[in-house]
Amino acid sequence: MSDTEVKTHENFVLPSRVVSHVDVSRLVTEIEWVDNAMTTAEVRIKAGGAETAIPALSDGLTEFLSQNQLTLADSGDRADLIKQLRLLKDKAPIIHMTFASPADHESLAQLTKWVRESLHPQALIVDGVQPALVAGVYVRTPNHVHDMSLRAVLAGQRGELVKELETLRASSN
Amino acid sequence: MGLFQHKQHSDKKSPMVEVFEYEKNFFDEDFRVGIRDHARLYFEKVIQENVVVFKQDLDEASEAISADLKIRTAEQLDASIARLTIDLKEHITKQLDGQFAEFTKAAKEAQDVALGSLTTSAAALEEQHKQLGTTLQKSIANQSLMLENSFQENMKNMTSIKEANASALESLNRSVDELKNQNEQLTATLEKKIATQEESLMKAFEGNMAQVIEHYLLGALSEQYDLKAQLPAIIQQMEANKQALLDDMKL
Numbered sequence: 001m002s003d004t005e006v007k008t009h010e011n012f013v014l015p016s017r018v019v020s021h022v023d024v025s026r027l028v029t030e031i032e033w034v035d036n037a038m039t040t041a042e043v044r045i046k047a048g049g050a051e052t053a054i055p056a057l058s059d060g061l062t063e064f065l066s067q068n069q070l071t072l073a074d075s076g077d078r079a080d081l082i083k084q085l086r087l088l089k090d091k092a093p094i095i096h097m098t099f100a101s102p103a104d105h106e107s108l109a110q111l112t113k114w115v116r117e118s119l120h121p122q123a124l125i126v127d128g129v130q131p132a133l134v135a136g137v138y139v140r141t142p143n144h145v146h147d148m149s150l151r152a153v154l155a156g157q158r159g160e161l162v163k164e165l166e167t168l169r170a171s172s173n
Numbered sequence: 174m175g176l177f178q179h180k181q182h183s184d185k186k187s188p189m190v191e192v193f194e195y196e197k198n199f200f201d202e203d204f205r206v207g208i209r210d211h212a213r214l215y216f217e218k219v220i221q222e223n224v225v226v227f228k229q230d231l232d233e234a235s236e237a238i239s240a241d242l243k244i245r246t247a248e249q250l251d252a253s254i255a256r257l258t259i260d261l262k263e264h265i266t267k268q269l270d271g272q273f274a275e276f277t278k279a280a281k282e283a284q285d286v287a288l289g290s291l292t293t294s295a296a297a298l299e300e301q302h303k304q305l306g307t308t309l310q311k312s313i314a315n316q317s318l319m320l321e322n323s324f325q326e327n328m329k330n331m332t333s334i335k336e337a338n339a340s341a342l343e344s345l346n347r348s349v350d351e352l353k354n355q356n357e358q359l360t361a362t363l364e365k366k367i368a369t370q371e372e373s374l375m376k377a378f379e380g381n382m383a384q385v386i387e388h389y390l391l392g393a394l395s396e397q398y399d400l401k402a403q404l405p406a407i408i409q410q411m412e413a414n415k416q417a418l419l420d421d422m423k424l
Contacts (some may be wrong), residue, residue: 091424097399107400114408118415120422134390137407139414142419148410154390165382169375 009088015063016109094141100133
């Protein structure tokens with residue numbers, strides 16, 4: 001970790017490809033695996049064994065480390081990072097977003113970027129699919145529901161449709 | 174030889190002695206042995222012939238005795254059998270006569286007993302017949318009385334049923350008239366209700382038509398949009414609701 005700023009779960013910068021708490025869990029698991037591998041390598045070196053290569057990291061973890069200016073060289077830093085990421089997974093605000101069709105990574109990344117810039121920097125998104133929405137999105141925050149789907153729009157304008165039908169019937173009679 | 178052993182001998186040889194001596198000299202030991210053997214053979218031959226004759230005589234005598242014995246025995250057996258047959262016949266006849274007499278006596282006694290019993294039974298049956306006849310006459314009289322009473326009651330019932338039928342018919346006629354009136358009223362009411370229902374159904378149809386159109390639109394459009402195409406609109410809507418979302422995230 002850098003010496004200038006102490007990174008905690010409250011000031012982590014999350015890359016756009018880390019969308020949900022599942023992605024955070026995946027980061028934790030990968031760091032734990034790297035920690036085990038590096039600790040084993042250190043013990044082997046101390047025991048006089050050959051030096052082994054640092055295990056290859058995934059793109060998500062590499063991006064996360066670079067955006068937060070972190071390294072995994074020190075075992076204490078790795079332990080702190082694992083702890084903070086676990087805290088982040090438990091405490092980060094979660095927004096449930098339901099779409100009419102399955103969301104692709106690119107769209108989710110754009111939405112995540114907007115949410116983190118506009119609402120909360122550590123917000124996580126849990127996506128779902130409900131074809132009855134037709135279009136738009138159904139957003140559920142910790143305490144509220146925001147139905148921004150086409151279904152809601154049509155339901156809100158049903159009265160106007162009935163009025164138009166009555167008018168049509170009157171003109172046909 | 175023995176015939177001459179007691180003859181007194183004199184010093185002078187008598188002719189007999191001389192003959193004897195001559196004979197003694199003439200019939201020496203060999204001659205004697207020959208004579209003896211010849212005599213013995215002859216004797217054996219004679220004896221053998223006599224044995225054969227004797228055997229034949231003995232066989233003939235045995236056969237004759239056997240035949241006589243058979244005849245005699247048969248005669249005696251026939252006589253004994255005839256005598257025994259006569260005795261047996263007499264004995265059996267006597268016993269059969271005795272038994273016949275006993276059977277006749279027993280049959281007569283049984284006949285007397287059966288006759289007495291039949292006489293008693295006939296009297297009892299006659300008495301029962303009389304009693305049954307009396308009972309039957311009484312029963313018939315009772316049944317006649319009951320049937321007459323029942324007939325009278327049935328006649329009364331029939332009269333009352335006829336009266337009830339007449340009143341029921343009258344009531345039915347009245348009900349038919351009332352039903353006709355009710356039917357006319359119901360028809361009028363139903364026509365009014367049908368008109369009202371038609372009107373309300375038309376209104377409901379108009380209301381449901383909006384739902385039908387909406388359902389059709391939902392079904393037709395739900396698979397037409399992908400998320401990329403909607404993304405600007407979604408972000409725009411979220412931007413419009415940004416403050417509400419922000420407030421909720423800060424809670």
